[in-house]
Amino acid sequence: MRIIEHLAHFFIPRHTNNHRAKLLHSSTLIYLIVILIYYQLTIQFIARSGFKVLGYAANISTNDVARLINEERKKVGLMPLTINESLQKAAYQKGEDMVTKGYWAHVAPDGTEPWKFFKDVGYRYQFAGENLARDFPDAASAIKAWMDSPNHKDNILSSKYKETGVAVVEGRIAGLDTTVIVEFFGKKFADIAPLIPVASAKTTGEAVLSQENSSPVKTNIVVSPFNITRNLSMALITVILGTLVVDGIIVSRRKIVRVAGRTIAHAAFLGMILIFALIIRSGSIL
Amino acid sequence: MKRMTKHLPHYISLIGILGAGVTGFIIFSHDRQFQGAVSIALASGYVAWGVIHHYLHKDLYVSVVIEYLVIATLGLVIIFSLIFRA
Numbered sequence: 085m086r087i088i089e090h091l092a093h094f095f096i097p098r099h100t101n102n103h104r105a106k107l108l109h110s111s112t113l114i115y116l117i118v119i120l121i122y123y124q125l126t127i128q129f130i131a132r133s134g135f136k137v138l139g140y141a142a143n144i145s146t147n148d149v150a151r152l153i154n155e156e157r158k159k160v161g162l163m164p165l166t167i168n169e170s171l172q173k174a175a176y177q178k179g180e181d182m183v184t185k186g187y188w189a190h191v192a193p194d195g196t197e198p199w200k201f202f203k204d205v206g207y208r209y210q211f212a213g214e215n216l217a218r219d220f221p222d223a224a225s226a227i228k229a230w231m232d233s234p235n236h237k238d239n240i241l242s243s244k245y246k247e248t249g250v251a252v253v254e255g256r257i258a259g260l261d262t263t264v265i266v267e268f269f270g271k272k273f274a275d276i277a278p279l280i281p282v283a284s285a286k287t288t289g290e291a292v293l294s295q296e297n298s299s300p301v302k303t304n305i306v307v308s309p310f311n312i313t314r315n316l317s318m319a320l321i322t323v324i325l326g327t328l329v330v331d332g333i334i335v336s337r338r339k340i341v342r343v344a345g346r347t348i349a350h351a352a353f354l355g356m357i358l359i360f361a362l363i364i365r366s367g368s369i370l
Numbered sequence: 371m372k373r374m375t376k377h378l379p380h381y382i383s384l385i386g387i388l389g390a391g392v393t394g395f396i397i398f399s400h401d402r403q404f405q406g407a408v409s410i411a412l413a414s415g416y417v418a419w420g421v422i423h424h425y426l427h428k429d430l431y432v433s434v435v436i437e438y439l440v441i442a443t444l445g446l447v448i449i450f451s452l453i454f455r456a
Contacts, residue, residue: 110433110436110437110440113440113441113444114440116444117440117443117444117447120444120447120448120451121447123451124451124455127455229399229400232399232400233400233401236400309455310452310455313451313452313455314452317448317451317452320448321448343429343431343433343434344433344434344437345420345424345434345437345438345441346420346423348381349381349384349416349419349420349423350441352384352385352388353388353412353416353441353442353445354441354445356388356391356392356412356445357445357448357449359392359395360392360395360405360409360449360452361448361449361452363392363395363396363399364399364405364449364452364453365399368402369400
């Protein structure tokens with residue numbers, strides 16, 4: 085019985101809560117804000133403490149990335165990019181460099197630029213480009229994120245590039261187990277022989293990728309910090325929205341006069357936050 | 371409902387502000403900095419709307435302003451924890 089009284093006090097406007105659900109009181113909401121901030125700090129602490137419990141599960145194959153990129157090019161009438169083994173190797177080295185040194189950027193903290201990896205494998209380029217993605221659950225969502233970004237889309241749909249190399253690398257960045265996708269784009273100097281002969285430069289992507297590194301990368305992650313944060317946030321907003329609706333209906337029917345903000349305005353704002361939480365995706369691109 | 375009809379232009383402007391924010395959030399889904407800026411602008415606009423609305427309605431009190439500020443902050447904390455997460 086006391087539990088029901090407590091619940092009613094918390095969710096229904098009545099004399100015990102000054103005719104406004106206790107959950108909607110500014111003091112209660114401030115407590116919730118403090119708890120959310122504390123929760124975020126805890127997540128950050130766990131990520132940096134070395135406990136391997138947080139990260140992003142992925143199921144990505146280099147085959148899928150290359151195929152989807154060429155499908156996008158095909159849609160706009162461009163020739164597909166051919167997979168170049170040297171570029172594959174360069175992309176893999178870039179991914180390894182990021183997880184080894186623990187950075188997430190085009191240029192490493194020590195100043196190493198992406199073009200160094202092209203040169204290291206003997207790829208003499210006329211044009212070169214790089215797209216990076218991390219924390220995506222699959223190849224399709226990573227490609228969609230690139231296509232939504234004008235700069236990354238320019239790389240994918242550029243007629244300047246003729247070849248590509250894709251690598252999917254697992255490792256830890258900023259304390260989180262993650263999966264990084266590196267895609268290099270390039271066009272070699274036609275009249276200059278590469279420093280290292282690339283025998284399969286003209287081999288199609290599928291053919292090369294089916295021989296090596298085509299199996300999906302699956303990480304052994306237990307908890308995605310993004311998913312738990314999103315689910316927790318959405319549950320909290322939904323509870324507050326429900327309480328606002330109940331509170332608004334009861335106050336309106338009982339014709340209670342009180343000093344408070346507009347229920348409809350609060351519901352509209354929190355509804356928008358709910359939409360934002362649904363829109364935001366787990367991965368990030370560079 | 372009668373009060374809502376009376377202040378319909380107020381609510382239409384609020385929906386307009388929030389709708390523009392959602393549109394910007396979707397269009398610039400690749401740009402986290404922009405999404406963060408949109409969220410701050412929307413939260414500020416929401417608080418400003420509340421202050422102006424209650425001032426015109428002649429029921430503007432400090433506790434009401436605090437209520438709008440707290441809800442705006444709650445929304446921002448949630449969005450920022452998703453945009454700039456671990």
